[in-house]
Amino acid sequence: MSAQTTFRYHRYHYLVGQFVSMQVAAVTGLVSLGYLAFGGYLLSRYEGIGVRSLSLFLGLWGGNFLSAAVVIFAFSSFGITNGAQLTQLGSQVPPTLQPLLISVDFLAGLFTVSGIFVWLWFVLQYTQRIGRREKIAIGGLGGGTFLISAANGLTGAAAAFGVIALQPTFRTSIHQFATVFEVLGTSVAIGVGIALLYTTATRHHPFRGRSVIGLSLAVVFPWLVGYLYQFGLVTEFASVSALRASALTLGLGGLWLTVTRDDLFEQLPASRTIGRKTAFDASDTAIVVVNNAGNVSDLNSAAQALFGAAELDSIGAPLDSLLPETVDGDALRQAEPITFELPAGNTVVEAAMTTATDDSGQVIGETIVFTDITDERRRQQRIQVLNRVLRHNLRNDLNIAQGYVDVMLDIDDGVEQYQDKIDAIFENLVTMGDKAQRTETVLAANPLSTDSTALSELIDNAIDSIDADIDSIPTTVTVPDGMAVRINPVVLQSIIEELLSNAVRHSGCSEITISYDAEETTLVVADDGSGLPSHEIAVLDNAEETDLEHGSGLGLWLIKWGTDSFGGTATFDTDATGTRVRVEIPPDLVEEPSPT
Structure with a gap:
């Protein structure tokens, strides 16, 4: 070629x-x-x-x-038709x-x-x-x-x-x-x-x-x-x-x-994953997911609100860091749900844990559902107290009255003294009925108000509502002018009335003082009477009544329930010098007086 x-x-x-x-x-x-x-x-x-x-x-x-x-x-x-030719x-x-x-x-x-x-x-x-x-x-x-x-x-x-x-x-x-x-x-x-x-x-x-x-x-x-x-x-x-x-x-x-x-x-x-995630995030029930090491893998917004925890701070942290010090994370692994109270406030929580597995059945962690049962507990508590009042107090008073009637039928002289005792029993029953109605009114009312009411005005109205017995007892009120609260007057005034009524009628006090602690946003009602019986305070602290341990009436429960309704707390301190009741009001419901 x-x-x-x-x-x-x-x-x-x-x-x-x-x-x-x-x-x-x-x-x-x-x-x-x-x-x-x-x-x-x-x-x-x-x-x-x-x-x-x-x-x-x-x-x-x-x-x-x-x-x-x-x-x-x-x-x-x-x-250039070949990579090797790129040199040209x-x-x-x-x-x-x-x-x-x-x-x-x-x-x-x-x-x-x-x-x-x-x-x-x-x-x-x-x-x-x-x-x-x-x-x-x-x-x-x-x-x-x-x-x-x-x-x-x-x-x-x-x-x-x-x-x-x-x-x-x-x-x-x-x-x-x-x-x-x-x-x-x-x-x-x-x-x-x-x-x-x-x-x-x-x-x-x-x-x-x-x-x-x-x-x-x-x-x-x-x-x-x-x-x-x-x-x-x-x-x-x-x-x-x-x-x-x-x-x-x-x-x-x-x-x-x-x-x-x-x-x-x-x-x-x-869509399946998003649906589950949306339900998880939108649920009003607090849900926490933990891994096999006991560390938090995820928690929804309800859990963050319940425990006051931020998501970034919680994920990866031990479960015990979320729980109150009185609750051990291992205790949640019991077969039956457990209940506990959060330290901040009066929230009662029921916790139930379920084991999470993957498609092969291998355990990959646990899901814990925390249900706020505070309202349910309060309803049970109210039913329990009202049942005790009707069953115990009312039955006992009527039995005593019936006994006096039987005695009056058998005697001719001295009937008046038994008549007076019966009148006193019936008067007490009427008072109990009125108090039950007032308790129902307080519980049915919206505890919060968009309008503010002067605290001194509520105290004056409460004093005026108490009968003439209080006129004989020196009462000192030291509340700053202009101090106001955004609490329904029906609720807070009923609480103050009950505190004054308890001091006047049951403690035998000779002096009452009403003051306000601005630093702790707390109303303090104190008397120098005989003090509350310890078993009455124990019933409130335990938040329940039993046949062996119960209070004598509705008054203290009205104070507790009413205070709980607006997010406050009522604490009772009694000793030989008298009784001091502190009603703590949430700071966001208090309007301080303007500086002059």
């Missing part, structure tokens, strides 16, 4: 290779445009979780391979086009990394597995991979144009390190995404296994083809473009079928 024939033969193959490379690159570009068009279609056609992130992935993925196709088409048009870049490509081609190639590399991590973001959104930790992980791994890839591309571009001079071995080392890091970062992202999709398919039955394949094909095969070229396994541009076009076509077809045939955005596995 002559030299001329040989030249023509090689020239023919060169032109054919150049033509094929350009045509296949053009096909790759068209398929890439299909990704861009499909992304726009999703945005216009669908709404909901994952639509925007999948559309962004399609945009980046299509832009990535469209840019690569443009570069290969341009290189091929200048006769400076001699065969006009200088005016070199920066454009290098920058497009650089952007394609960044699109690859960005597209893969946006795809992972879509998977996390779609399966509703994205939280604060996942966002940090994606930001760290994705951001690090993106920066290293960008630095590698910029270094290569600068070296190619002679902006910087690098030793070949050093340049090779940088490129190898960046490539390995990029491969590891993107492979982790793809692996995690596929694993999440597979797990979701096994648990969420409308989401099928073929949907996993469809979502995975779009990213896996094009990603693998890219590294076939990058590692020098395939260097002919025509072959690279053909593999890319095939992989992209397969991926686009899989995505299309997954979205349209399998109703990707109608089945939404996230």
Whole structure:
């Protein structure tokens, strides 16, 4: 074969290779445009979780391979049809086009990394597995991979144009390190995404296994083809473009079928998780989730409010850090629910723990439901007290009255003294009835008020409502002028009336003092009488009455219940010098007098 024939033969193959490379690159570009068009279609056609992130992935993925196709088409048009020929870049490509081609190639590399991590973001959104930790992980791994890839591309571009001079071995080392890091970062992202999709398919039955394949094909095969070229396994541009076009076509077809045939955005596995999460967060019942180590994994807003704890401070902390010091976390693991009272306020809580397991039945922690049973306990307490009053006090008084009547029937003289005793019993029963009615009025009233009432006015009205017995007892009132409270006057005035009535009628006191402790927002009523019996105070402290331990009437309960209703506390201190009752008022219900 002559030299001329040989030249023509090689020239023919060169032109054919150049033509094929350009045509296949053009096909790759068209398929890439299909990704861009499909992304726009999703945005216009669908709404909901994952639509925007999948559309962004399609945009980046299509832009990535469209840019690569443009570069290969341009290189091929200048006769560069093989990666090994890139060393001829400076001699065969006009200088005016070199920066454009290098920058497009650089952007394609960044699109690859960005597209893969946006795809992972879509998977996390779609399966509703994205939280604060996942966002940090994606930001760290994705951001690090993106920066290293960008630095590698910029270094290569600068070296190619002679902006910087690098030793070949050093340049090779940088490129190898960046490539390995990029491969590891993107492979982790793809692996995690596929694993999440597979797990979701096994648990969420409308989401099928073929949907996993469809979502995975779009990213896996094009990603693998890219590294076939990058590692020098395939260097002919025509072959690279053909593999890319095939992989992209397969991926686009899989995505299309997954979205349209399998109703990707109608089945939404996230809806199940979101529904549970929404119910968890919106529940009025406090719920705390702990892991096997006894540390808090999650808690809803009701639990945060109940224990006065912030979410960030609680997650990861031991369960015992939430509970009162009197409650041991191990005690919650009993078969029966336990009850305890929170130290701040009069809140009574019932705690019930259930074991949490995964799909294989392995124990992964516990869920504890804390139910506020304060109102229920108060209702039980009121029923208990009223039952005792009707059953015990009323029955005893009537039995005594019946006894006096029997005596009066058997005697002729001295009837008047028994008549007086019967009158006193009936008067006491009428007083008890009035007190029961007043207690019912206090409990039925809204304890809070939008309007403020002067505390001194409530005290004066309470004093005026007590009969003339109080006129014989010196009463000292030291309450700052202008001090007001946003408490229903019916509630607080009834409490003050009962405190004064108890001091006047039952303690035998010779002096009463009413004062206000501004520092502790507390009203103090003190007398120098005989003091309350210890068993009466014990009944209030234990918050219940029994057949062996009960109070003598409704008065002290009216004070306690009324104070509890507006969030205050009533404490009784009695000794040989008398009785001091402190009614603590929540500071947010107090209006201090304006300074003069």
